[in-house]
Amino acid sequence: MNRYRPTALHAITEAARTTSAVEIHVNGCDVFPDLVEAIVGTPLGNRITTFGLGMTANFTSIDPEAILAAARGFPRLTEIGIPEETPLPAPSWFAELALIRPLKRLIIAAENTTNAHVVAACAHNPLESLALWELTRLTAGLGDAVAGTQTAAVLRELEITLCNDFRAEDVLCLVRACPKLTKLEWQRGRNDDEESEFEWDSDEEATNEAEIRELIVGRGGKCRIDAPHVYS
Numbered sequence: 473m474n475r476y477r478p479t480a481l482h483a484i485t486e487a488a489r490t491t492s493a494v495e496i497h498v499n500g501c502d503v504f505p506d507l508v509e510a511i512v513g514t515p516l517g518n519r520i521t522t523f524g525l526g527m528t529a530n531f532t533s534i535d536p537e538a539i540l541a542a543a544r545g546f547p548r549l550t551e552i553g554i555p556e557e558t559p560l561p562a563p564s565w566f567a568e569l570a571l572i573r574p575l576k577r578l579i580i581a582a583e584n585t586t587n588a589h590v591v592a593a594c595a596h597n598p599l600e601s602l603a604l605w606e607l608t609r610l611t612a613g614l615g616d617a618v619a620g621t622q623t624a625a626v627l628r629e630l631e632i633t634l635c636n637d638f639r640a641e642d643v644l645c646l647v648r649a650c651p652k653l654t655k656l657e658w659q660r661g662r663n664d665d666e667e668s669e670f671e672w673d674s675d676e677e678a679t680n681e682a683e684i685r686e687l688i689v690g691r692g693g694k695c696r697i698d699a700p701h702v703y704s
């Protein structure tokens with residue numbers, strides 16, 4: 473699919489001088505550094521707190537250099553969303569990003585995201601909120617790898633949506649690794665390969681899920697696992 477690339481940069485700059493928005497959510501387009509630079513230094517650029525992925529973003533790619541440009545140019549930026557079609561560079565890219573601007577909130581939906589990317593993001597940022605959306609390459613071991621990172625010490629909110637190969641034991645490891653985590657939303661996914669599907673309702677899964685709930689609720693928090701389950 474050929475996505476739209478914004479090119480009317482002068483008009484975008486003029487609009488950025490008059491809007492009262494504090495967030496930029498991109499949808500259905502390619503974002504490159506020139507678009508970011510058109511907004512840097514404007515009243516909008518000086519107010520922006522959130523840049524990147526909105527809940528309805530589709531067919532969207534943000535060049536990694538544009539994300540770095542946003543981190544450099546938007547002084548109040550605290551949250552970045554990385555869309556599905558963004559080609560994430562090597563995990564060390566998160567170290568480069570954090571050197572420019574450590575983040576408190578991060579949404580990762582890039583389809584090439586691996587455990588190493590998530591661990592790097594957690595290691596280099598004091599994330600208080602982390603969302604992982606439809607990441608098919610995540611595997612067991614992520615929770616143990618996150619333990620001891622900057623994020624593990626301060627994370628309060630975690631959202632995991634349709635990361636198909638994640639079992640309850642993997643989520644449990646993440647919950648154990650993050651002692652301040654008090655809000656968990658986990659929408660479980662399934663592997664399309666029937667031969668590799670695991671049984672969600674097994675005794676082991678149920679036991680792990682119960683421990684997840686017990687830990688979160690015991691911290692005074694809320695835990696939502698697979699709608700239509702309700703908050704504990």
